Amino acid sequence: MIAKIFNNNLFRVVSIVVLIVLAATAGKHRVNISQHQMISDLFADTSANIEFVNDNKWIITNLHSGNVTKLYIGNGNGYNGQVSVVFIVDSFNIINSVVPISQNETYSFFQKLEKGHFYDKIVGQEIMSLINFSPIDAISGATISSEAILQAIHYGYAQGEGLSIEQKSYPVFGLLELLIIILLFGGYLAGKIKNPTYSVYMRWIIMLIAFIVLGFVYNQHITLSRFSALLSGYFPDFYNELYFYLLTVISFLMLIITNKNVYCNSVCPFGVAQELLSKTGNAKPVRPKYHKALKWVQSFFVLGILLISLVFNNPSIAQYEVFGAFFQLTANTFLFGLLFVTIIISLFIKKPWCNYLCPIDRVFGFVKLTRNAIIKKS
């Protein structure tokens, strides 16, 4: 009886959803220090008088010299959630210092800002010229985080001074967005071509374009941390990150409508990398006796790490993919090691990462489970 309940797809789906909702709720109720309290604590032992103006602005007066500076706090949209930045502007409207105080970005990527002297480039800029003319380039490989910092300064200053914020009125639709649509539909059509030779050719063309453009040029993948961020209530900026919505929504819709996982089969750049490695080593698809057990381990691991990231309200915990290590050479030592092992195994066994380690495989697996449970029920 109990085994029958556990084997019921709908029961599994509902259980996972309940766990996710509970974890997300717990994460949201974690102690949240107010910004006001945080700023007061920062200057607790200094000889400065802090005058609260509004939620984004404080006036700091040095009791010895009488110097007056303004402190602002603002939020920008990062990769894994909001990036909060504190910055100080002097009486000549020159930025004196910039400090990110709260962020959930992937550590190895966020570190690039420090290494690329990004904050040093902001310091010394006149605040209005920084906002109006954007004279600072984003750090390569950490574009979203760089833009989040600049956006936080922009929004923090505008909200602190009561200025209006100019929002984009339409989403950015460029080459990347167009390419995502072409790749996903092309990947689907490749599976529909009846002639096997043409089907294979078309699939390989799609895969190679995805490998080069999505992997090396744009470094865009579906990652678990993004889902964790979404479940925590953080939605990436629709106007600037339309590609994320296109990639995720079209991939899911295709799976729901056609029951085909086009993203994993043809578009995921790291999946293509493994296919290329398996061609190099003439690897064979292997389905070990304990395949089912390994899939369960993979599912539980992904669910566990997702729940932990939700409870701690920190999506970067869920980012253990090796995509950044492979395509950008940016990761921690553990991920580089994991990538090395994956590459070597991929030479002899077909797609080991996709089959037993990838969290996205399990996310698509969950969508498929839900789809099948609903279809069966109805």
Added chain:
Amino acid sequence: MFDNSTIFEPLFWIVMGVIYTIVAISARYWAKDLALQMNWWKWTLVIIWFVLLNITIAAGTTLIGENEQRAGLYFLGVFGTLFIVLGVGLWQLIKREK
């Protein structure tokens, strides 16, 4: 390698030379034992691969020895992995091509 030793330094390089000589001489017989049908371009590819692999190991470990651990490990990680992959590909090519 052994900066402060007058014995180990030359000994080390003599042993290295012996190992390389053995590898070079025995490569022919090894290919024969494995029934590989080698020709001039296969030997060229094998030699290029072997030399580049050795340069990678030498350069990476030299960087580590010169207190550039991070650069050395990056170098070994990236190029070492690349040459392992190329080596496997080359092996498939040598095996397949008649």
